[in-house]
Amino acid sequence: MTIITNWTKKMSASFRKSVFTFSHDLASTGLFTDSALIKLIEKHPDELTDVCTMGPASDTRYPNKLRTGDFRDSTAEELFQAAKTGKVWINLRKAMNVHPEYSLVLDQMYSGIAKNTGKKPFNANGGILITSPVAKTPYHFDKTETILWHVRGPKRIFFYPIEEKFISDESYEQAVTNMLEDDLPYDPSFDEDATFIDLAEGQAVSWPLSAPHRVDNHGFCVSVTTEFSSKESALKNAAMIANATLREKFGVSPSWTKQSPINRLSKSILGIALKKTKLAVSSQHADYVTFKVDTMAAGSVVDVEPYERNF
Numbered sequence: 001m002t003i004i005t006n007w008t009k010k011m012s013a014s015f016r017k018s019v020f021t022f023s024h025d026l027a028s029t030g031l032f033t034d035s036a037l038i039k040l041i042e043k044h045p046d047e048l049t050d051v052c053t054m055g056p057a058s059d060t061r062y063p064n065k066l067r068t069g070d071f072r073d074s075t076a077e078e079l080f081q082a083a084k085t086g087k088v089w090i091n092l093r094k095a096m097n098v099h100p101e102y103s104l105v106l107d108q109m110y111s112g113i114a115k116n117t118g119k120k121p122f123n124a125n126g127g128i129l130i131t132s133p134v135a136k137t138p139y140h141f142d143k144t145e146t147i148l149w150h151v152r153g154p155k156r157i158f159f160y161p162i163e164e165k166f167i168s169d170e171s172y173e174q175a176v177t178n179m180l181e182d183d184l185p186y187d188p189s190f191d192e193d194a195t196f197i198d199l200a201e202g203q204a205v206s207w208p209l210s211a212p213h214r215v216d217n218h219g220f221c222v223s224v225t226t227e228f229s230s231k232e233s234a235l236k237n238a239a240m241i242a243n244a245t246l247r248e249k250f251g252v253s254p255s256w257t258k259q260s261p262i263n264r265l266s267k268s269i270l271g272i273a274l275k276k277t278k279l280a281v282s283s284q285h286a287d288y289v290t291f292k293v294d295t296m297a298a299g300s301v302v303d304v305e306p307y308e309r310n311f
């Protein structure tokens with residue numbers, strides 16, 4: 001089966017260097033229909049399932065902040081309906097890896113890219129996003145090399161320049177020292193420098209490492225998000241961990257953006273060593289549940305007293 005349907009030589013040259021779209025035929029696998037997705041939600045492990053809703057944000061720099069929900073009292077069908085008609089957003093993390101019928105497709109997706117770009121096979125992870133008509137993914141960047149494979153519904157993605165104004169070294173450091181976070185502080189004036197793409201069903205988008213972006217749904221959507229670690233992403237993240245540690249523990253103000261390539265490499269080596277010795281700074285915090293899914297409630301969301309996620 002060929003999943004990628006229109007890859008060109010120009011795309012091979014642009015891969016991970018600029019934003020571009022290509023076409024795919026994931027829908028023809030039959031794995032993304034309503035009934036297939038309900039079956040998938042049913043069997044996907046709770047610990048790899050995130051059910052979220054959006055804001056309101058307590059900090060205006062982080063609009064549409066995602067909130068964590070407890071979904072364990074809902075059936076798979078109810079959860080799917082909550083995403084289809086409510087204000088709920090489902091992320092089935094690693095769904096493309098842990099279920100054989102989906103992992104076969106993930107292999108096809110990335111073997112197509114490896115063949116086209118002449119690279120070694122990629123060790124990719126893939127999740128499935130089942131998202132409400134009103135879902136908005138907050139302004140953020142991804143710590144690894146990501147592709148969004150859009151399958152169903154109308155979705156708009158905005159991209160912003162990879163510059164200090166839009167992604168400061170300090171905000172990158174905060175995200176890279178916290179496994180749960182990749183949000184960046186956002187200002188509406190950033191949109192003057194943004195470009196956007198209205199993704200059609202069957203269209204995928206690829207972008208350069210750490211490009212800030214955000215997503216607005218214009219209807220119920222289903223997408224696959226895939227990511228892999230590259231040498232470039234691993235070295236950059238390690239250097240940022242080193243800089244975060246120097247900033248917090250030694251009071252210095254390092255700048256990845258202004259550093260020379262050799263300085264960046266030495267920071268990467270330091271970051272890798274710090275991680276091994278557990279001296280690296282961490283801003284990890286607990287994940288708190290703030291709502292429960294209830295299809296009888298408005299938007300299928302019922303607020304609860306916050307409690308730590310333990311499932």
Ligand SMILES: [Fe+2]
Nearest residue numbers: 140141142146
């Ligand atoms: Fe992203």
